[in-house]
Amino acid sequence: MPELSLNPDRLFPADSSTRALARSLYESIVDLPIISPHGHTDPAWFATDAAWDNATELLLAPDHYIFRMLYSQGIDLDALRVPRRDGVPATDPRAAWRLFASNYHLFRGTPSRMWLDHVFADVFGCDRLLDAATADDYYDRINAALATPDFRPRALFDRFRIAFLATTEGADDPLDHHAAIRRSGWKGRVVTTYRPDSVIDVEHEAFAGALATFGTLTGEDVSSWKGYLAAHRKRRADFRAAGATATDHGFATAQTANLTPTESEALFGRIIAGTWSPADAELFRAQMLTEMAKMSVDDGMTMQIHPGASRNHNAALFHSHGRDKGADIPMRTDYVQALKPLLDVVGNEPGLTVILFTLDESTYTRELAPLAGHYPCLRLGPPWWFHDSPEGMRRFREMTTETAGFYNTVGFNDDTRAFLSIPARHDVARRVDCAFLARLVGEGRLTDWEAADLAHELTDGLVRKAYKLDAPLSAPEAA
Amino acid sequence: MPELSLNPDRLFPADSSTRALARSLYESIVDLPIISPHGHTDPAWFATDAAWDNATELLLAPDHYIFRMLYSQGIDLDALRVPRRDGVPATDPRAAWRLFASNYHLFRGTPSRMWLDHVFADVFGCDRLLDAATADDYYDRINAALATPDFRPRALFDRFRIAFLATTEGADDPLDHHAAIRRSGWKGRVVTTYRPDSVIDVEHEAFAGALATFGTLTGEDVSSWKGYLAAHRKRRADFRAAGATATDHGFATAQTANLTPTESEALFGRIIAGTWSPADAELFRAQMLTEMAKMSVDDGMTMQIHPGASRNHNAALFHSHGRDKGADIPMRTDYVQALKPLLDVVGNEPGLTVILFTLDESTYTRELAPLAGHYPCLRLGPPWWFHDSPEGMRRFREMTTETAGFYNTVGFNDDTRAFLSIPARHDVARRVDCAFLARLVGEGRLTDWEAADLAHELTDGLVRKAYKLDAPLSAPEAA
Amino acid sequence: MPELSLNPDRLFPADSSTRALARSLYESIVDLPIISPHGHTDPAWFATDAAWDNATELLLAPDHYIFRMLYSQGIDLDALRVPRRDGVPATDPRAAWRLFASNYHLFRGTPSRMWLDHVFADVFGCDRLLDAATADDYYDRINAALATPDFRPRALFDRFRIAFLATTEGADDPLDHHAAIRRSGWKGRVVTTYRPDSVIDVEHEAFAGALATFGTLTGEDVSSWKGYLAAHRKRRADFRAAGATATDHGFATAQTANLTPTESEALFGRIIAGTWSPADAELFRAQMLTEMAKMSVDDGMTMQIHPGASRNHNAALFHSHGRDKGADIPMRTDYVQALKPLLDVVGNEPGLTVILFTLDESTYTRELAPLAGHYPCLRLGPPWWFHDSPEGMRRFREMTTETAGFYNTVGFNDDTRAFLSIPARHDVARRVDCAFLARLVGEGRLTDWEAADLAHELTDGLVRKAYKLDAPLSAPEAA
Structure with missing residues (x-):
């Protein structure tokens, strides 16, 4: 019967001198706790701690x-x-x-x-x-x-040595599980992330219901443009009070817009009146990315943009099984023209952090690294979803480092619902990063002490900086 | 005078331990016979066996x-x-x-x-x-x-240890050479492939003549939509009788359509009447891909789609020399939106096999691997044409394996007119695959016995499965 | 305090046998002088030789x-x-x-x-x-x-062992510095390159002024199509007299056109009258690329096309700081359809050399290598700008060599304003090319003597051939 054993040198390069260096870098960070700033675990697990x-x-x-x-x-x-x-x-x-x-x-x-x-x-x-x-x-x-x-969830959380775990909740979520976690006295740091897609994307099947709940939760008139924006501000404050340091946005494209207030109000009027066209729906998502960025300038929340999936591609399967059934397919994604309206407004804000993710690797060298290598507000998220893999991580470093450097990246995200796999995923990322750093040292492109410093930064320092884990967040606004 | 000698370790990795493993994997498959399920050799060679x-x-x-x-x-x-x-x-x-x-x-x-x-x-x-x-x-x-x-052709066929060789013929081909091969009693397994492009693509310079012959060969009224479809069914049966297990389709794009029968009939009317627009020509090609897929569900033939070439790019050369003169240039190719209409119809059919090829490597991770890693009917063809090369094959495995796995791929195709190069081409593919597998073992991503099993699958098992070489084909329909 | 020392084996592969071969190849070319056929150093440095x-x-x-x-x-x-x-x-x-x-x-x-x-x-x-x-x-x-x-500049020029250095000047440049260099008796070979963007791109902020100067310098009526073309011919002759062997063109796209003389004249009329649309501006740039190619057929100047940058992406920074401030972002670039009009006119001219550059690496295997591997006039420029890097150079060779070979490439360009970095940049290119060649030898894809020959070609032979450095240029036309 075939054995199962984890090769202690897995994912390190074959060449023995580079392998030894990769191993030594890895050993210098293997004991660092896990920081998981973006994922989709269920907060109920940690609230109830049920088996x-x-x-x-x-x-x-x-x-x-x-x-x-x-x-x-x-x-x-x-x-x-x-x-x-x-x-x-x-x-x-x-x-x-x-x-x-x-x-x-x-x-x-x-x-x-x-x-x-x-x-x-x-x-x-x-x-x-x-x-x-x-x-x-x-x-x-x-x-x-x-x-x-x-x-049980909390015991594994401790065993996994997780220092920080962010879940993701919709703008219409009451955040009860997070409240229960805080009330419980358990010391695990589990926080939420503000993901307002369902109250922004009028083409989302849950839009109407989510918007109604959004109004109820905030007490704002979400049928007016002004009240709708105020509701976002209130909920962002609620989320910050539940520990959130970031927002997350996952539309099909990275399109942003820079409308005048009058244009925005008119557009929102069509959305609420149900007289919108598909182009209006896209324009509204685009404008709201810019609005979210402006609110991030105000409240200091890091903004994450996850574009590029053609969701629910399999029509029959969507009909029978619904969302998230493995039938989301990446699409060609433009960033250069799409992000310009947002960047025209907030691109040069030094206090803002906007993390870009992609499912289209052809944009790494062509668009994302040059953008992040110039704009103060931009950072590159780690390889995402289909690219959260050894080859995907290697390509990411090979294709972004030379233009954007390491310091415009933000460490690893596991982005997972599979809680038990979190240590495995972070371990893969640490190993692949150490293998890449070891190659640079072997090729005389970096000294060994710099590689050791970077291994630590990629695992810890850059993550905490990007997600402002040590920064004093602005106090929640009065609700 | 410079020597010519084939390095026995060619295409294996430089690192000595990985190289030794690659060599050992290669030695375990080097004696497997060649299966060539897609190519363009001339059946006349095997029919006449002339020098x-x-x-x-x-x-x-x-x-x-x-x-x-x-x-x-x-x-x-x-x-x-x-x-x-x-x-x-x-x-x-x-x-x-x-x-x-x-x-x-x-x-x-x-x-x-x-x-x-x-x-x-x-x-x-x-x-x-x-x-x-x-x-x-x-x-x-x-x-x-x-x-x-x-x-002579048959002697080389035997010397090359070819177990199966598919040629490609148009829907207007009488298949005389294949009939002669079968009549001759020679045991070489040379079969045809149904390639109906010239009776589907109204912009093909041979369309009118090919369609007329298509009608004559089938006795169907190919100027009516119903008769035209019946003619395809008859010819597919003829091809199956000549050993075909697959069809092949090579239009400029991968666009498919899902028209109603009424829409299809009206479109076909414009094609036949000569009142079609370029958009009609594209829509007809698109709809016919879906029709071919539906017929494949019925008759079990594997469907191959080879899109993405801008044919005859050099206008002067096309004028003086015609087709296939090295002036076909790949183009950016979309699969995600293009294939959706076809997949909406047959995507979840477990018995159907549709093999996708590409000339646009940027689609490997972004589109093709995610599509093949979800839809039951889809498989990824090997690196094609300009990518049938050591670096092309390496990129293919690195960019598709992590999302689609090995089992959604179909082994190697030589796709060649150059009969004498067939062993060389298969040898390159086997070596590069063994090198890739050896690297996975060296990096602790696969065990050595799994790599050996996969080397065999990539050379033999997956090819035979994808092209249904062992499956009992459905009996030819009465003509 | 950390040391600074240059690793003598930097950029060579980790594997010891491949590394030794790479080093030996490198040692065989390290003493070749630098040929810098495309760059942006300031000719005033060499004219005045000021500190x-x-x-x-x-x-x-x-x-x-x-x-x-x-x-x-x-x-x-x-x-x-x-x-x-x-x-x-x-x-x-x-x-x-x-x-x-x-x-x-x-x-x-x-x-x-x-x-x-x-x-x-x-x-x-x-x-x-x-x-x-x-x-x-x-x-x-x-x-x-x-x-x-x-x-001082001339002393460093000699110390750097630069055999040939091309700067780049606009069509409205009086070439005074180049005249001063020639008058000075200094033996350094510093020549110019004809870059007429500002008199072709009506959307360039300097267009009006540049066009006026262009008329003054040539004495032609540059408000008429015929006079405008004649002015280009005269200035090309002026530039050739100042040593130029090449022209350079850097628009946002690679679009070319093939208009009739009547259409061109009408289009130019709209440009001059100020009644042009953005589409006219693009069409005029496109037609002028074809006109430049035709003039290159006549006068033998090598044509360089550098497309694909979205210039001045950061609106606020452009407002405060102007051009070339690190805010140019690459865009997806098409070559296959874009270049066809030009290639329909001059693609088969054996005496013409058109060097294509890109910022979109996804085009290497899909478009550029197949185009250069067919058309007699096309050559591939080295990895450019963001891709002028070890990983960029490696990807370039891995993605173009198998289809275009080495002989459709043109050696290295430093493309720099940073004069002191020229030896460093050429050294990186030589090392990475030697590493690639050593890998091919190690994998049995090339013999060692062929690799040595190619190392020399990539550093010297192909550069001189592409830029016609040894060819007798056609004599300047009378001005």
Whole structure:
């Protein structure tokens, strides 16, 4: 039966001298705590600290990285217990796990495989590879562990040595779980992030409901442009009070706009009246990115822009299963013209931080690095989603460093819903960064002490600076 | 005089431990027979088994990979005996060969150079490099060999250990050569591929003639939408009877459409009436890709889409020399929006296989790997044409594996008219894949036994699965 | 205090056998003189041979590669003494230098860092790293050196072993400095390059003035199409008389046109009358590229096309500081359709050389290598601007060689205003090319003697051929 063991030199270069240097850099940062400033874990886990049910519910059914690969090879989502719009299929979770296990070879060469093996070996102590023969053993072992106190969310949070974890909530979220976390006295630092997409994107299926809740939560007249902006300001203050240091925005494009107040008010009028065109919807998203940037200048929140996904590409699957089912496909993305209206307004603000992410690697050298290498407010987010991988991280450093340097980047984001994989993901990022730094040293492009300093910056200093983790945030405004 | 010898470790990584592993992986697959599921060799060669004339006619004049490079450096095509529309130039073939030989340095660093050296050394036993000094010796040696029975097409086919070879014929081709091959009793497995471009693309210069022949061959009224579709079904059955397991489609874009039957019929009416606009021509190609996919669901033929070339870019050269003269230039290609109409219809069909190729590498991580990593029907074809090269293959694996895995790829295609280069091309692909796998093992991303398994899959298993070489094809429909 | 020393094996691969080969290739070309066929040094330096003032004025304030990176991290340009439209800020140059020095870590991993260290160590003999502690020592040492005869422009030109240096002047430039250089009897070969952008681009802020001067200098009626073309012919002859062998064109796109004379005349009429639209402005630039190409066929000047920058992206900075302040951002660039009109006219001219540059690396494999690998007139310029870097050069060779070969490339261009960095930049290019060639040898894709031959070609032969440095230029026409 094939063994499972994590190669201690994994992801380091083959050449022995470079490998030794990479290892030494890695050893100098391996004990640094994890800072996770952008992700999608469920705050309810940390609020309730309830035990997870079983391996399938925790590791398979909610993870679109995993079930999309199985689906791509003809495996039915129902057989994996992936929830449909109308409920969870009746599939036995153990049967779902067996199906996954017997197709584990499909993940060879993927980051999912590296993350999963890391979780299986490090979190659950497995020492044989997952496959059809070991499926039941895995399933029983994981379920048994989950039933113990040591595998509850807060215990794992501590075991993972997480110093800071940001979740993401919509503008219509009451933030009850975050309030419960703070009330509980638990010392884990779990904060929220302001993600107002559903109250900005009139084409979002939840827009009407979210907007109504947004008005209720703030007591503002969100059908007027002035009241709508005031509601954003209030909710940003609420989020800051819940520890948020950042906002996040994920529209299909990076388009921004710079309308006059009169034009904005007229546009908002069409949005509220329901007389908007698709071009209006895009223009409103564009203008609101600029409005959010202006509010960030005022309240100091770091702004994150995650553009470029064609969401819900598979029409039939969206109909049956809804969002986030592995059917979001990246698109060609423009930044140079798209961001100019926003940059014309706030581009030279030294106190503002706008972090750009991309799913279009062709923009790294052509657009993103030159933009971040010039504008004071811009920083480059780490390789995202499909590019959160060893090759993706290597390309990111190779394609951005020479123009933007290291100091216009912001360390690693795991961006994950898969809480147990957080240490694995950060470990991959640390290893790949150390491998890149070791190559630069080996090629005489950097000294070893500079590489050591940078390894620390990429893991800790640049993250804290970009997300203002040590800065005194401006006090929440009176609500 | 410079030697010619093939480095047994060519294309393996420099680092000694990774190199040793790559070599060992390669040795485990080097004896596997060649499966060539997509190419453009002439079936007449295998039908008649006639000897080739001379080195120039066989290796130089028909190979646009070679003469375009010489042309790019100011060498006249007439001097290379490249055929014009009005006939073959009177140039002495030996003089053409000498000109090629004395410019052989232009190919340094190109895959053509690797393939040619492989052919010269392995097929013809040359041991000095081709140059002006050895030109005559090469020419005489090659011609002498070609005159012997051992260098006839069928003998080479056997010597090359080709288990399966697909050619490509138009929908208006009578398939006589393939019939002759089957009648001959020769055991070589040479089959056809259904390539209906010239009866679909109304902007193709051969459209009118091809459509007329299409009608004659099928006995259908190809001026009616219903008859036209029926004619495709009949010819697909004819091709399957001639061994075809796949269709192939090579338009400038990957645009597909999903029209209603009424819209399709009206569009086809404009095509036949000659009242079509360029937009109609594109829409008809787009709709026909979807029609072909639907027929593939019915008859089980694998569908190949080869988009992205701006054909015949050099107007003067097209006028004097016609198609396929090295003047086709790749273009930016969209897949995400372009394929959605087709995928809305057949994307979730588990029995369908649609293989996507590209000339636009920027789509590997951004579009193609995410699409293939989700849709059950999609697979990624190997690096194509300009990217059928060591660096192209390396980039393909580095940019697709992490999102699509290995199992959404389909092994290697040589896609060549240059029959003698087939073993060389497959050898390059096997070596580069083994080098990539060895690197993954060296970096702790894969175990050695998994790499060995994958090396075999990439050479054999995935090819046979994608092209359904072992599947019982549905029986040909009655014609 | 950290040392500064240049690693003699810098930029060579880590693997010891490949490294040894790279070093040996490099040693075979290290003594070749520098040929700098495209750059932006100031001819006044060589005409007057005046001493430079101080380190800040020479190395910091004019170099947008450097101050844009500092600006991107929130450092004020005034504090760096970067000139504003209304004059040079009053900042003490020593204070500016200290600010730069204390932020020198921002350049880690960038080519600027490699070039600067090379200049500091090799030109000025510094042996400790630049930082806050060594800032004053650097400043004093550099200033002291600059005051001596050995650090005057001509002395450094000779010390740098520059065999040929091309500057770039506008069509409205009187070429006085070049005349002074020739009159002086100094033997340094410094020539000009014809860059007529400001008399072609009606959207250029200097167009009206430049056009008037253009008329005055030539005595032609530049308000008529015929006179305007005649003026270009005269000035091209003037530039050739001042040693020019090339022209240069830097518009936002690579769009060309192929209008009839009547259409061109009508278009020029609208340009002169001020009744042009933005589309007219683009069409006129496009047509003029084709006109320039036709004149190059006549007079033998090599044509350089540098497209793809969105100039002056930062509106506020352009308002306060003007052009060339590090705020030019690359854009997606099309070549395939854009160049076709020009290529339809002159693409097959064997005597013409058109060198294409890009800021969009996604075009290397998709468009540029296939175009250069076919058209006799096309050659690929070296990696430019943001891509003039170790990783950029490596990607260029990896992405163009297999399709275009080495012989459709033209060696290195430093393209710099920073005269002292010229040896550093050429050294980086030589090292990276040798590293690439060594890898090809290590992987059995090239023999060692071919690599040595190519190293020489890339440094010398191909440059001289592309820029016709040994060809007898056609005699200047009578003015």
